[in-house]
Amino acid sequence: MNDKKNRTRSLLVSLLGVCVLGVVLLLVDSFGGMDSYIRGIFMQCCFAVIMATSLNLVMGYLGQIALGHAGFMAVGAYTSALVTKAIGLGIKAGTIAPISNVSQFFIGMLCGALVAALFGLLVGIPALRLRGDYLAIITLGFGEIIRVVIQNLPFAGGKGLANGQAGQALIGIMKMNNIYIIFAVTVVSVAIMLAFVRSKFGRAIIAIREDDIAASSAGLNVTYYKVLTFTVSAFFAGIAGAIYAHRGLGTLQYSDFTFLKSTDYVIMVVLGGMGSMTGSVITAVLLSVLPEMLRAFAQYRMLLYSVILVIMMIFRPIGLFGNYEFSLYHLLLKWFRKKPIEAEQSAAKGGA
Amino acid sequence: MAESILRASNLGISFGGLRALHAFNIDIREGELVGLIGPNGAGKTTVFNLFTGVYKSTEGAFYLHDKLMSGKKTHEIVAAGIARTFQNIRLFKKMTVMENVLIAFTKDIRYGLPGSLLRTAGFWREETAIREKAMDLLSVFNLQDKAGWGAGNLPYGQQRKLEIARALATNAKMLLLDEPAAGMNPTETAELLACINTIRRKFNITILLIEHDMSLVMNICERIVVIDYGEIIAQGLPEEISHDPKVIAAYLGE
Ligand SMILES: Nc1ncnc2c1ncn2[C@@H]1O[C@H](COP(=O)(O)OP(=O)(O)OP(=O)(O)O)[C@@H](O)[C@H]1O
Numbered sequence: 001m002n003d004k005k006n007r008t009r010s011l012l013v014s015l016l017g018v019c020v021l022g023v024v025l026l027l028v029d030s031f032g033g034m035d036s037y038i039r040g041i042f043m044q045c046c047f048a049v050i051m052a053t054s055l056n057l058v059m060g061y062l063g064q065i066a067l068g069h070a071g072f073m074a075v076g077a078y079t080s081a082l083v084t085k086a087i088g089l090g091i092k093a094g095t096i097a098p099i100s101n102v103s104q105f106f107i108g109m110l111c112g113a114l115v116a117a118l119f120g121l122l123v124g125i126p127a128l129r130l131r132g133d134y135l136a137i138i139t140l141g142f143g144e145i146i147r148v149v150i151q152n153l154p155f156a157g158g159k160g161l162a163n164g165q166a167g168q169a170l171i172g173i174m175k176m177n178n179i180y181i182i183f184a185v186t187v188v189s190v191a192i193m194l195a196f197v198r199s200k201f202g203r204a205i206i207a208i209r210e211d212d213i214a215a216s217s218a219g220l221n222v223t224y225y226k227v228l229t230f231t232v233s234a235f236f237a238g239i240a241g242a243i244y245a246h247r248g249l250g251t252l253q254y255s256d257f258t259f260l261k262s263t264d265y266v267i268m269v270v271l272g273g274m275g276s277m278t279g280s281v282i283t284a285v286l287l288s289v290l291p292e293m294l295r296a297f298a299q300y301r302m303l304l305y306s307v308i309l310v311i312m313m314i315f316r317p318i319g320l321f322g323n324y325e326f327s328l329y330h331l332l333l334k335w336f337r338k339k340p341i342e343a344e345q346s347a348a349k350g351g352a
Numbered sequence: 353m354a355e356s357i358l359r360a361s362n363l364g365i366s367f368g369g370l371r372a373l374h375a376f377n378i379d380i381r382e383g384e385l386v387g388l389i390g391p392n393g394a395g396k397t398t399v400f401n402l403f404t405g406v407y408k409s410t411e412g413a414f415y416l417h418d419k420l421m422s423g424k425k426t427h428e429i430v431a432a433g434i435a436r437t438f439q440n441i442r443l444f445k446k447m448t449v450m451e452n453v454l455i456a457f458t459k460d461i462r463y464g465l466p467g468s469l470l471r472t473a474g475f476w477r478e479e480t481a482i483r484e485k486a487m488d489l490l491s492v493f494n495l496q497d498k499a500g501w502g503a504g505n506l507p508y509g510q511q512r513k514l515e516i517a518r519a520l521a522t523n524a525k526m527l528l529l530d531e532p533a534a535g536m537n538p539t540e541t542a543e544l545l546a547c548i549n550t551i552r553r554k555f556n557i558t559i560l561l562i563e564h565d566m567s568l569v570m571n572i573c574e575r576i577v578v579i580d581y582g583e584i585i586a587q588g589l590p591e592e593i594s595h596d597p598k599v600i601a602a603y604l605g606e
């Protein structure tokens with residue numbers, strides 16, 4: 001079918017685009033443009049992109065307000081850090097056969113993502129039965145609970161429940177700042193989420209957002225799709241957490257995952273456009289890079305964000321990109337004035 | 353006589369103190385077209401909400417093909433074969449006409465997460481197949497040229513039709529139509545009538561229909577059930593109903 005051909009081509013073109021980005025990265029790197037400062041910002045962009053896109057699944061596509069995304073990130077960060085630390089210790093003690101840093105990181109990352117997903121499932125099952133505002137409050141509460149629990153877990157560097165000494169950070173975490181690997185993880189994560197959205201799953205959750213009673217009357221198991229999406233979203237927040245934990249500082253603090261962190265990602269999603277992965281990626285990068293460039297104004301950051309949000313809500317409530325998705329393939333076709341293989345045209349949004 | 357398809361025995365529901373439906377008994381036979389009428393607030397839509405699991409009954413039970421349905425969730429009831437439309441059209445307005453129908457096929461799609469992430473051959477086969485099926489269905493309603501339209505941009509009459517198409521796409525055996533002709537002009541109503549006749553023939557489907565337009569009901573229904581204040585006050589053939597003093601009283605008010 002033509003639709004399939006177009007999509008396959010589009011996929012190939014996108015792959016090519018990603019490769020080009022990778023080569024650019026390589027060039028910048030090999031000409032010495034990647035000092036540790038730039039590297040740090042790059043890593044920050046990567047986990048912010050994963051956080052924003054995964055939150056967009058819940059907020060943009062499913063249409064539920066979730067205010068505790070940093071909580072899932074924390075679960076992923078601490079789990080992965082503890083796992084890589086354990087592996088590192090095991091290797092040192094000779095109980096585990098030595099493996100490369102990269103494999104250690106991947107094992108840690110996968111564990112972090114799975115545990116975060118498990119938490120997503122546990123929070124999602126009761127919370128998603130409720131409507132709108134309740135979910136916002138429950139997720140907000142969850143985020144705070146996670147942070148406070150970590151603060152008090154001795155093995156996570158917390159002060160422990162019994163002794164009153166000041167909370168400490170989890171230290172001695174392995175470094176994984178190979179930008180190519182982090183870049184690849186980010187690209188694959190976003191690609192998986194896009195594939196999810198562009199399948200029966202994405203269709204179902206958008207329908208649920210539009211009208212959940214109609215969705216169940218059309219045969220959808222609404223609770224199942226809601227919980228699944230929430231779990232997938234938490235899974236990727238866990239991956240972002242793993243990148244964060246191993247970004248090179250070697251430490252994790254519970255105060256890294258406050259409610260304000262969650263708000264940051266909500267802002268990215270809302271600004272970029274709920275229901276646009278393109279929008280989430282771009283605002284995530286912008287809002288990670290800009291504050292670094294405007295260090296002098298750091299204390300006005302939240303103020304600035306709120307002003308921008310208010311202006312946005314007045315003049316463009318759907319966000320920068322609405323639900324538009326960038327497609328390199330279609331852009332190229334446009335440049336060369338070619339038309340996509342038929343079918344696609346009638347399938348392209350008509351009637352507007 | 354044909355087999356029973358949808359049967360309710362002493363079905364009822366109360367909202368707090370308000371008894372919206374009480375002792376509702378009905379036995380619909382395969383292939384029938386039954387009308388459900390009654391004044392405003394009589395409890396007609398409530399019957400549909402009970403039959404689709406949107407509300408849980410507080411008394412009685414209902415059966416599809418003699419299988420107990422009360423207590424089941426909406427999507428389970430749909431899977432068993434009951435589908436509906438809504439009095440106030442409920443389409444997925446921002447999705448395309450095609451996607452509105454595709455949603456109803458979701459429950460039959462077999463590919464799971466791995467298939468959709470890896471874009472397997474099975475994924476494409478199923479996605480292509482349901483698009484073709486949806487196109488066929490849309491052409492029954494003469495909507496094939498608007499498959500790519502946003503559903504919210506369709507004219508009113510066609511939105512009603514799309515909702516019926518979506519209900520049929522669930523592969524329902526029993527179709528509940530809640531005031532399908534409401535707000536339609538006479539041409540649209542005539543078209544709708546023709547459409548209902550077509551789908552009855554084509555899909556071999558049983559229909560329970562709520563309608564205010566008496567001429568429409570008298571025209572196409574084989575049997576009519578009248579409710580008022582949540583209770584059945586009459587049922588029978590259209591001519592019988594139109595002469596029933598209780599029905600006339602209910603409609604003319606006291
Ligand atoms: N969820 C609910 N909570 C409380 N009362 C309800 C609820 N749903 C319906 N009712 C009440 O039940 C009664 C019957 O309502 P229903 O919608 O079934 O009427 P109807 O026959 O469809 O009327 P109409 O012709 O206006 O559509 C009304 O008095 C209504 O207020």
Ligand SMILES: [Mg+2]
Nearest residue numbers: 396397398439
């Ligand atoms: Mg009604």
